[in-house]
Amino acid sequence: MLHCALAAGIGLALSVASANAAVPCGSGSFQAWLDDFKTEAASKGISQATITASLNGVTLDQSVLSRDHSQKVFDQTFEQFSGRMVPPRLARGANMLKRYGSVLSRIEETYGVPGEVLVAIWGLETDYGVNIGKFPTLRSLATLAYDCRRSEMFRGELLDALRIIDRGDLTPAEMRGAWAGEIGQTQFMPSNYMKYAVDFDANGRRDLLRSPPDVLASTANLLASYGWQRGKDWQPGSPNFAVLQQWNKSDVYIRTVAYFATQLTHAP
Structure with a gap:
């Protein structure tokens, strides 16, 4: 009888586990999926306070799904893209090199990545922090994690967004950016x-929204982790160009970064 009871108990536990299995992407209501995700986040060690503050009231963003499903192939040539993007940013980029000269020198000493490369990326990505995006990051990531196109990837990104909040770098309200969660x-x-x-x-926070020293050093840290070679060139065909290609897979975009950085080395 004891063995039968044990077997029955195991059977009950299995049925409960099965009932509590993760709600599949795109199935049922978004709220049911989100409630399931909150349970997973808690099981991964994220605090209940962070989960509540970050995810309560989050709704599906149809505009994010529309953008994700209608992405167009990037079809500008290098000449078109660099001609549009670099000249309007060159003078300000040269000013940023001077303004943050001592910080950039310390960053290059620490990570090996020259200031010109970092300022070029900074300018192309957000106009030196002017255009960081206005989409609520948690809503975007939850929407993309619920959708089945890249569900697992964005589920992981949403967990990491909660970890950023949990360790005190940003608050949920501060976490705004591009539509895909950047x-x-x-x-x-x-x-x-x-x-x-x-x-x-x-200052005790890794603040990539407001602190240019944190922004530039973090970008250098990422490039160094990809294998940036200190003191070497970054032109197409070089090992450092291959490192830049891990930042963005678009050849036109990365050639523009390299061109912009080279232009900055000659800026007055």
């Missing part, structure tokens, strides 16, 4: 924010 002045996905963001201004 955050900060050089547009880090939350997983890269968790791995590579550094507190270079030593």
